[in-house]
Amino acid sequence: MSDHSHLEPLPVNIPSRPIIEVKELEKIYRVGEVDIHALNGVSLSVARGEFLSIVGTSGSGKSTLFNILGGLTPPTRGTVQINGRDLTQMSDSDRNDLRKRTVGFVFQKYNLLPTLTAEQNIQIVRDVAGRPIEFDAQFKEVLVMLGIEQRMKHKPRALSGGEQQRVAIARAIVNGPAILLADEPTGNLDSKNSDIVLNLLRDLNKRLGQTILMITHNPEAAAYGDRIVQMRDGKVL
Ligand SMILES: Nc1ncnc2c1ncn2[C@@H]1O[C@H](COP(=O)(O)OP(=O)(O)OP(=O)(O)O)[C@@H](O)[C@H]1O
Numbered sequence: 001m002s003d004h005s006h007l008e009p010l011p012v013n014i015p016s017r018p019i020i021e022v023k024e025l026e027k028i029y030r031v032g033e034v035d036i037h038a039l040n041g042v043s044l045s046v047a048r049g050e051f052l053s054i055v056g057t058s059g060s061g062k063s064t065l066f067n068i069l070g071g072l073t074p075p076t077r078g079t080v081q082i083n084g085r086d087l088t089q090m091s092d093s094d095r096n097d098l099r100k101r102t103v104g105f106v107f108q109k110y111n112l113l114p115t116l117t118a119e120q121n122i123q124i125v126r127d128v129a130g131r132p133i134e135f136d137a138q139f140k141e142v143l144v145m146l147g148i149e150q151r152m153k154h155k156p157r158a159l160s161g162g163e164q165q166r167v168a169i170a171r172a173i174v175n176g177p178a179i180l181l182a183d184e185p186t187g188n189l190d191s192k193n194s195d196i197v198l199n200l201l202r203d204l205n206k207r208l209g210q211t212i213l214m215i216t217h218n219p220e221a222a223a224y225g226d227r228i229v230q231m232r233d234g235k236v237l
């Protein structure tokens, strides 16, 4: 339990301010002649260092919210502040930077590149962010904590589902993102591997101060968060 307690917390820039501040967020997708109101006025504030679980029925707008927070989709209306900066006012290059460095994504399907080793899958996102691909000592500790340091030379097909998801988590945090967005990270895992991944997310949060937002359909998984918010029909209840 205490073997990783020497890890330094992530740098804290503006401690008093919420790391995410969403106000009256709306997202309308236009499909042919039809408008789909995916988000209908979502307001949400997330504190730095918080582990927030998001639950809600299919189609309630959870992934849409994540795509907006990560700068992948523009909102239709409303404001999103990340680290005190308004996402909708950012230049394209700042938004690119947000995607590469400030926000890390973990998905239900691990999305590892099959022809690359675990190590190369992680290094490639360092490269994209223009950083040296070699892992520093602290990141090597993270790999130990994730239990995958011995698996780095393997390609995804030689890894279990749980191991692949842990590599995907390592990849999501290798650039030290302020925010980790996990969209049903245990959706493809059996209960044993789910427990491993959820405990690791909790460790990342408690030991490294990593801010985490996690979407899940599973109430037991949601209980790992400090707080649970529920979405329905594009709103936070
Ligand atoms: N790119 C898109 N184009 C058009 N409609 C979309 C698009 N993405 C999502 N939608 C619609 O927006 C609504 C919200 O979708 P979203 O993926 O955010 O739901 P969700 O809560 O993540 O659901 P699930 O639990 O099934 O993953 C749905 O009605 C969906 O069909």
Ligand SMILES: [Mg+2]
Pocket (backbone or CB within 6 Å): 062, 063, 064, 183
């Ligand atoms: Mg979704």
